[in-house]
Amino acid sequence: MDDTDRTLVGLLLQDATRSYAALGDAVGLSAGAAHERVRKLRAGGVIRRTTVDVDPAALGQGVLAFVLVDSSAWMGDSAEAFAAVPEIQEAHVIAGSASVLVKVRTSTTERLQDVLRRLYDIPGVSGTQATVVLETFFERPPDPHSPA
Amino acid sequence: MDDTDRTLVGLLLQDATRSYAALGDAVGLSAGAAHERVRKLRAGGVIRRTTVDVDPAALGQGVLAFVLVDSSAWMGDSAEAFAAVPEIQEAHVIAGSASVLVKVRTSTTERLQDVLRRLYDIPGVSGTQATVVLETFFERPPDPHSPA
């Protein structure tokens, strides 16, 4: 994982339809060498898959909310229970007063309420605290060049 | 946007390298018809771009945190200020006691602390409250078939 690899990842994040010839040009390598590097990035799990960036609003999911889930029991094995709710896009176990933080997308706030209700069906869930997003400034992929 | 379109989007979310012939087979259409539908989904902004799914940990960004940002002023025009911090992956204006919620990825908690310090450099920011993620259950794209 040198800086050339990071640049390749950055280019693919912007547009994964680039040809290997174009990738090579951008980093000063031949198409074959660029191809080999990308192949290794995929094999090594850095690049998981080629996918598509979808506008949630265009799919009718214009409401975004983050929900803090309180629990009265250990939630470390509840991943599938959260995954079973299709409106939940992310679920994280967190440090702090709450136990789990989930990111939810729905069409309306009524639907959001419905998701909250379903959260209570998950064993151990004792409470929820929803925060509705008014405006999303941006959502972007990780920066491969981030100093971090 | 009928159900066939949603299925096409779902297939492309899983693997955007699928050929139009394979897409057509999956939904019972010819390759040409599938191609035309996907073209329209792109033109209509439903599909924004073809990209790549990257493992943040493989990029050295193993620490994930959500930060509630309190403010003493209107933050509606501060999108660029947040975007200028590369470790910030998402920034949302929220309803509730805090003003902005940001999602941050760094290599270490020390780096996270550094990001928090930079947040205070943004005009209007009066406080932060960071929640560190202990384990991510899952992160996935929106479900195009979600009843929403």
Place this chain on the structure above:
DNA sequence: CTTGAAAGTCGCTCCGG
């Protein structure tokens, strides 16, 4: 919407250096 065909591009793999 279908089938079929054409032309161009690219993926992918091989080689020799």
Place this chain on the structure above:
DNA sequence: CCGGAGCGACTTTCAAG
């Protein structure tokens, strides 16, 4: 790592039903 050569597959567009 480079350059080039080669084959197969895919994209993209078109016509005609």
